[in-house]
Every structure is written in structure tokens, then in C-alpha cells.
Amino acid sequence: MNALFCILPVILIRYYKKNTKAVFYFMVTFFIVLAGFRDPESQYNDSHNYLTLFNYGGTYLLKHVEIGYALINLLVMKMNLGFQWVILITSSISMITIAWAARRSEKNEAAVLILFYILIYFFYNFNAMRQMTGVSILVLGYTFLKEERIRVFLLCLLIASLFHKSCLIAIVCLLFYKKETVFQPIMVFICIIGSLVIGFLNITPTILSGMADLFPRYLNSDMDKNIAEDSFSLSKIMLSVFFLYMYSFLDKKDLYLKIVFIGIVLFNLMSYSSGAMRIAYAFTPAQALLFAAYKNNDDSTWAANYERYEYLIYGYALFVYYYMLLNSVGLQDYQFCDGRFF
Template identity: 30%
Template sequence: MAVYWSACLASFAFTWFATHVKHDKEGIGYWLLVTLVAAFPLIFISAIRFNVGADYIPYYRYYLGILNGAGQGRYEVLYYLANKLVAAFHLSAPWLFGFTASLFLMPVYKRIISDSPYRYMSIFLLLGMTYFFFFLNGTRQMIGAAFLLVSIPYIEKRKFIPFLLLVLIASGFHTTCIVFIAVYFLVYMDLNPRLLAVITLAIFVFGKFFANIANGILSGMDYYSTYLESTYAQKGQGYVVLAMNILLVFFATFFYQRENLKFKIYYNLQVVALWASALTGKIVLIDRYRMVFGLASIILVPMTLNGIENKNTRIICSAAVVTLYFAYAMYTVGIQNSNMVLPYQTIF
């Protein structure tokens, strides 16, 4: 874990440097450079890894196939084109892994720098909540989740077309991202925390009923029907993950910011992540939606902390968040080795 935490600390320094360089305007070029520099330590260790991540070998072999002229295969079109782009320059696999890490991390850092009141805490939470480690396994899905994160300002500004475009781009990396379209309408349905609590309780109580309906629908889809007969269908409930999601929603609800639309968007995404967590072990692959929607919490938590008026309470809560998520990451990744990211080894 020392490599990962060192890269996290290095990213703090790189982010400080990138955001303190004097500039005249903040166009696309500026943000591409700033996010690349800020995320570089994590991009670098993603690029030079060898056999790190449960899906490393399948992605590695897929790229080798593209290099040798293979077609799209079973992966989504934009992920195929990303591989095709790197292969066009006849580059080795680490360049592909570095490029895909950039596709994930640079959009995430854009939202962190723009929206998070505590940028360094958000970077820490990217690892502490284990989303970075999941990226080293579920690369396509997390690239999609990053582009969904970029779409949030367009929800806030009610610009449906650019929002939809970003959702379609995300879906081009992982098909499951298409359900994010519902978020645009969910935010403006004025679902207050009390009503969301009732819906959440219903999901916990009637989870098995909802699961039977969902699995029945999935069984009729060629792509997902195969998962119903695989080990994915036997995956049980992750009680530690569920407890963490419940605690996070309770924390954000207690310090709910009623007049802050941006906070409401991030809050609703975390509630949906809690619903997915509650249904994990009941609906096949539903935990993947927890990752897609839950990524927003790396910004929700700092926003919640920033809204706490009492300074001492804010400091205590901040210390508790850092301690809790450091322990969580050390347990799930450091001890249980979730996503198979240990031992970290390089191409060298």
C-alpha cells in the first residue's frame, strides 16, 4: 500500500503546483494541462504496473489483439477506439494503461478542482473510498463514471443536450452508464431527504421482491443473462461496504444543505449508490452501479464538511472521515486485497 499512498501524497503536491501557476484564461487547453499534471503520480503508477488488478490480463490481451489487427470484440466501441488509437502508434501496453488512466483521472480531477472545497481530501478519498483501486480492475466502467461526473454541471444548469452527450460518451466505454440519464430528472423531482429515506427503507424491506423483477428482466438480455449463471450471481452482500454507505448518507443528511443545488445533486447520487449497495447480492452486477454513482461522494463529503458552521465540529468530523476511510482502505485493499491490486509490481 506504500506505493499507492505515496502517489496520493505526491498528487497533493502536483495539484498544488498545477493550480498555483499563473494563467490568463481557463480554456480546454488549460484544464487538460492542469488535470494531467495534478493526476500524474496516479497515472504513472497505473501505467507501469504489471499484472495488478483482477482484469489486467484480459485488458492486456485485448490490446495485444488490437495491435495484431483484431476487431472490436465484446468491449464497447469507445474503449475499442481508445485501444485502436494507442495501437496506431505501435506503442507497448503501458502506454495503453497510461492513456486509460488519463481518461479516468483527468475528468475526475477536473470536478475535484472545480467543485470540491477541500481538494486534497477529495484526492485522498479517491483512494480511501477505493475507487482508484476499482479502476485498476474495472477500467471501462470507471472511465464511464468519470465522464458522468463531468456531466454534473450540465444537470445544475439544466442543459440536457451536453449532459446527454456526456452520458452517451460514458456509455461508449461501459453500457451500464446509460441509466445515468434518469439522474437528470431525479434531481428536479424535489425528493427531499425524508421522502428518500422512505424509498430507501422500502428498498431494504422489499429488496428481494425488486430483485426478482430485475433479474427476470436481465435474464432476457443476451449480454447479462450469462452473468446469472456465473459466480457473479453468487456474490453476497458486502456488509462493511453497506455500513459505510449508510453512515455516509446519514452524515450528509444530518448536515443537508437545502439551498445548495449542487450539493443536492451529489447527495442524490450517493443515495442511489446506497440503494445499489442494499441490493448487492440480490441483483447480479448491481454493485457496479454503486461504483458509478458513488464516485460523486469524493466531492460530497468535503462539501458536507464545508457546510458545518461550527469550526470545532468541522475539524472533528474531518479527522473522523480521514481516519475512517484510511482504515477502510487498509482493510478492504491492504488486508482483503479487493480487486487484486497487491502486491504492486511494475514492468521493470
């Protein structure tokens, strides 16, 4: 599987421009199978921890996890099915809502799926199953918010929060969703560079302790303390530098641009703690919508000049992919299930 994960991104990038329905639906199905049929007992991601929760039973789940995820588990238990179905159902919800968002956008649908995969958000579902299921619904909600359909966005936000309450932070998007609201370049530059510096100076632990009441299970963990001690990261720098460079070419009124900016600042400030994942990852997956190719070249500057930056975008995405592959976020030692948990 490691060999497949090494060559798959190159294959996907090679063929995404075809963007036919057959290619699109094949990709959706392939990603659902890849995520849904993973080994529940794998020690290289958190699937085994979710399996443990499942084995604790419905009463425990209703008390300790969000109602949306708990109900899926209860439904599976009611039907006398195994935990593999929980993984398959949540993976299907995640990929179908991302696919729906891709179809609703003005972007190349296949490109949206590819960027969601190569930028590793697909694989974070292995480690943060509840949250990334909710985040996928949020991404769909962002496509409605861009059209200023507030009620539908709020509905998506509510449904997403039923899988992980951290998704509620996306309510702040209502402060800047209108096209008239533009983040000025100097402010963007100062916020991103400043957030990097604060993160590198290890002010992160203080910030985390101040927010411990919101996410006590995550912000008080030993893992957060260990990670905060080493807040320097090449991937954080690349994420910030690439965004700053692309910001000069992108449409400043684009909602996805503003959403990603908020996510990067939070990500830099909060380092690689699991608490940061619960916060920043509500925003940064919008990169899949922001950087995907347009379906058609319209008169906008970004669409007309997209091919000039295409190699840069996918080069950056591949850097993230292979950097994370080496550091493992669920990719390494991937194994398919053996059927015991159906």
C-alpha cells in the first residue's frame, strides 16, 4: 500500500482535467472504499480507539460523544452489525458531502476531490473520524454561504456539530461572508507572520490552558504538552508562505480565501496540538475549493491565469502529501480490513 500511496497522487493529477462523470464517480467510490474498508484494529491511526468506544456500548457513547456519531453507532448495533459499518457509513457521509460541495462549486469537481486527498484531509478522517465527518459537512455549507444562503449554511453547521462540537466555531464566517468584506494584504501578512512567531515562541501552551474549559479532553492531554514543546514545523512554514504568495493573485472577495486565512492563523497560533486540529481544521479544508481549477475559463483574473499557477499549486500539494507521508498521518502501514468486524 505504501507504493500505491506514493504513485497515486501523480496518477490523479495526470487525469483530473478530463473531469468526466465516470472519472468523478470512480474517484468518490475509490475514496469511500479506501477509507471505509480500512482495518479497525490498526494502531497507526485512531480507528482502534473508535472501535473501543463501540465496544463500550450505546449508553457510554450517548454520554461521551456527540449525538450524530452516537446514533450511527446505535443504528449499527440495533441491526446487529459490526463496527466496520460505522467506519463505512461515516466515510461515505464524508466523501459524499465533499463530492456534493465539489459539484456545487464553480470548480473542476475532480480537482476538488484530488486536493482534499493530497492535502491529507482525507487521511485525517482516519484519526479524527467524528470531526472530519462534521468538517466535510461544513465544506458543503461553505458553498451555500458563498451564495449567501445563510439558513442552509446554518443547517449544515448544526448537522456538522452533531458529529463534533468544534465545528460550531465556523459561525464566525458570518462576520466576513459578504463580498464587501475584504481582508487587506498588510493585515493578512501581519497576522500570518505574527501567528507563526507566536507559535514558534511556545506561547501556545498558555493559549491552550486558557481554552482548556472548551475542549478539556484535548487541551489538557499529555500529547498537547509534548507537541507544544516542538512547535517548529516545515509544513507550517510552507502553508503560510504559499498562502501569502498566492494571496497576491487571488480574488480578495473570495469567501474560501477568507476562510482558509482564518484557519492558517489559528493553525499557526495553536501549533500541532489536537486542540488546534479541532479548531483550525474547521477552516483549512476549504483549500480544496479555493485552489481547485475552474470548470471554465471565465473573465476573472484568477480563472484566466490559473494555468500559470497550476504547477505551483499541485507542487505545493505534493510537498504536503509526501512530507506528511514520511511523518505518517494514517497513510503508512495502511491495511484493509479482514472482514471480521462486519
